[in-house]
Amino acid sequence: MSSSQWTSVPRNFPSSGFKLLDSSLHIEEETLPTYEAQKYYPIQQGEVLNNRYQVLAKLGYGVTSTVWFGRDLVNSSYVALKIYVTGEKRDDELNIYRHLNSVEVEHPGKRFIRKLFDHFIITGPHGQHICLVHEPLGISASELLEWIPGKAVTLEDMKVCIRQLLVVLDFLHSVAGVIHTDLQLKNLLLPTPKPEALSNFEEEEIRIPSARKVLQDRTIYMSSRFPPGDGLPLLSDFGEARFSNEKHNEDIMPNPYRAPEVILRASWDYKVDIWNVAMVAWDIVSSSTLIKGRNPDGIFDDRVHLAELVALLGCPPPSFCERSHLSSVFWDDSGTWKGLAPIPDITFESLAANIRGEDKDGFLRWIRRALQWNPSDRPTALELLYDEWLMQGLEQGKREGTSKP
Structure with missing residues (x-):
């Protein structure tokens, strides 16, 4: 040309x-x-x-x-x-x-x-x-949060973003047959400035x-x-995405966000995105990730990661442990943690102490619903979207919107 x-x-x-x-x-x-x-x-x-x-x-x-x-x-x-x-x-x-x-x-x-x-x-x-x-598109959600005092928003503000993300995941999972595998704040970009x-x-x-x-x-x-743009973020970066009609057991997801089946090198499916979306929701309302996963030397360690999950979720059911031969490294035959790393004294409630917004109990129930050891126990994107807690405020917002001039 x-x-x-x-x-x-x-x-x-x-x-x-x-x-x-x-x-x-x-x-x-x-x-x-x-x-x-x-x-x-x-x-x-x-x-x-x-x-x-x-x-x-x-x-x-x-x-x-x-x-x-x-x-x-x-x-x-x-x-x-x-x-x-x-x-x-x-x-x-x-x-x-x-x-x-x-x-x-x-x-x-x-x-x-x-x-x-x-x-x-x-x-x-x-x-x-x-x-x-x-x-x-505009800046990422992670960059936007850097500008916000406390580097976190309220539960009410988070809901709007997560609803849209779950609508996207419903399209990817139920229509397109695609698993994103890399949901994180830097891959959520604000609309075009x-x-x-x-x-x-x-x-x-x-x-x-x-x-x-x-x-x-x-x-x-x-x-x-880059200029920020205005509105709810769009999902970007499909560099690690996979087709759901293929079998997968590769290592995916950023370390703190990995679903337990990924940590244990077991087969995984689109339910890794459900685990991931709960982690993203947490990051939007908290200045620190839900999982730390680092040993005393500051190195990310699967033993520490799994010990934190045991503290938050309890020990996994036998049906989960049967998914991977690596389970026997961390749990005995009765499903008891072998103590490869100390189980920290943490709960969802203690970690959520500084999260701002109404109905924190509803949020933690929603988080627990998504963060299940067994992928089959996790809801679909649509089921998680229509959760009672996440729907709260939606009708009120619509009514307020229609009343404005």
Whole structure:
């Protein structure tokens, strides 16, 4: 595509005026324990990818990708560009999105999943990189909570977000046959900021470009603070998602959020998302995760994790222990904890002491309903959504909404 076909002309970025960081310091993706420089595409600010998308600013990074704010020069619109590292099986997320886009059943949950606009492959010095083009959503729920006093909201405010997330999970589980496996606050993104906020963000990046460190073969940019957006968060990042019609026993989920069947390397299904959504709900109303899981040396330890679960849930039923041969490592034949780590003196009630809002007892009952040892004992997304506690306040909110001018 020639530049004459562009409906939007690429911007020129200044070659000076930015903060140059010490090249000996590790920043951003370099701080990840698995970082290998050659796996990441050495992007340059202002670069035009696929003859269409100009890279404007860095939004974030991870083990499998970096994410950038960009402009679609054909449509004169803003996008988010997720550039994967090199390596095998990096098309998993793309395949999930293709499947989700092919589902034609009308379901409200589909509207609250981040949209994929386009995808393409770029070739770097060390191989090919898949690039996904998404709608440019706002900051994550985890970033938003950092701005809130106490880094937590009330139970009433949490309910609205969790209801929407459960609607999404009902779509994924009952219609699309997809398990997300990675529900956490950083993967819940606020809606797209207003056009003027995005435009101002672009202009500010040109006026004061991001700090960076310049190396011989690449430049590492600092991520920019993106505008927040307004409304309930959408579900993003399907990089670890799985199809539910396949058998699974792989290690998934962030450490503190792992369902017990995942810890014990047993087979798992879509009910891991139900366990996960309870953990996310807890994170929204509490400044600390429900599970700590670290031993005295500060290392995450399955023995400590399971001891905490025993303290909160009691010992698992025999039917759960039969799911994995590893159960015998932690419990004896009668289901008694072997004491590989001390059972802490904690309860849901003690951990919830600082949670704000009405009917805390109802919330803890709802949490217990989702956090069951046996996956089959956990409710479906729809059953959890229609729980009496979670529905409280919904009708009142509707009445208040209709009474406003």
